[in-house]
Amino acid sequence: xxxxxxxxxxxxxxxxxxxxxxxxxxxxxxxxxxxxxxxxxxxxxxxxxxxxxxxxxxxxxxxxxxxxxxxxxxxxxxxxxxxxxxxxxxxxxxxxxxxxxxxxxxxxxxxxx
Amino acid sequence: xxxxxxxxxxxxxxxxxxxxxxxxxxxxxxxxxxxxxxxxxxxxxxxxxxxxxxxxxxxxxxxxxxxxxxxxxxxxxxxxxxxxxxxxxxxxxxxxxxxxxxxxxxxxxxxxx
Numbered sequence: 001x002x003x004x005x006x007x008x009x010x011x012x013x014x015x016x017x018x019x020x021x022x023x024x025x026x027x028x029x030x031x032x033x034x035x036x037x038x039x040x041x042x043x044x045x046x047x048x049x050x051x052x053x054x055x056x057x058x059x060x061x062x063x064x065x066x067x068x069x070x071x072x073x074x075x076x077x078x079x080x081x082x083x084x085x086x087x088x089x090x091x092x093x094x095x096x097x098x099x100x101x102x103x104x105x106x107x108x109x110x111x112x113x
Numbered sequence: 114x115x116x117x118x119x120x121x122x123x124x125x126x127x128x129x130x131x132x133x134x135x136x137x138x139x140x141x142x143x144x145x146x147x148x149x150x151x152x153x154x155x156x157x158x159x160x161x162x163x164x165x166x167x168x169x170x171x172x173x174x175x176x177x178x179x180x181x182x183x184x185x186x187x188x189x190x191x192x193x194x195x196x197x198x199x200x201x202x203x204x205x206x207x208x209x210x211x212x213x214x215x216x217x218x219x220x221x222x223x224x225x226x
Contacts, residue, residue, distance in 0.1 A: 042204075105156050
């Protein structure tokens with residue numbers, strides 16, 4: 001596709017359940033980022049991939065959060081034992097290289113009830 | 114780590130007037146400063162960016178200025194139009210911390226026609 005694609009656009013889950021959020025970056029982009037945006041705030045960094053490897057995962061809030069990018073393209077953010085505080089918009093971005101501009105997807109709105 | 118502060122939190126202007134949004138950053142190692150526009154239900158869209166070796170950059174009605182000594186940068190929108198109404202985020206990138214963007218809290222811009 002022409003831009004960063006995230007699926008699903010909306011996800012409602014029950015507290016304690018497991019969820020997976022998918023990101024399809026722009027074709028050819030080697031760098032991929034996950035951010036989390038709470039209502040009325042700016043995006044907060046979660047994790048950054050360069051190729052298949054997580055170059056910086058310092059923003060992951062705890063060990064319930066995990067992300068993979070096995071083939072250096074599509075990435076999946078996985079959240080175990082979801083809590084109501086995990087409710088937010090999860091944004092994915094990609095860039096051609098690590099020092100070029102980042103383009104964001106439309107986000108996945110996660111609601112934990 | 115890096116901290117980015119953004120002012121004002123809300124800004125109302127009359128159509129045709131100029132709008133200025135200001136950001137300050139804390140880490141002198143930051144070398145890349147993008148601005149994003151976010152409309153309701155969409156992901157952030159890059160509108161302009163500036164690198165630390167440049168003091169000013171313009172793109173039609175949008176300009177960004179950077180003062181490295183004072184560690185602040187500003188977005189200037191001239192001849193505002195109703196479609197400029199959105200939330201604007203500034204960000205700073207700290208390369209030594211793995212290329213992540215640190216965002217300000219955002220400015221809600223309303224252009225009244």
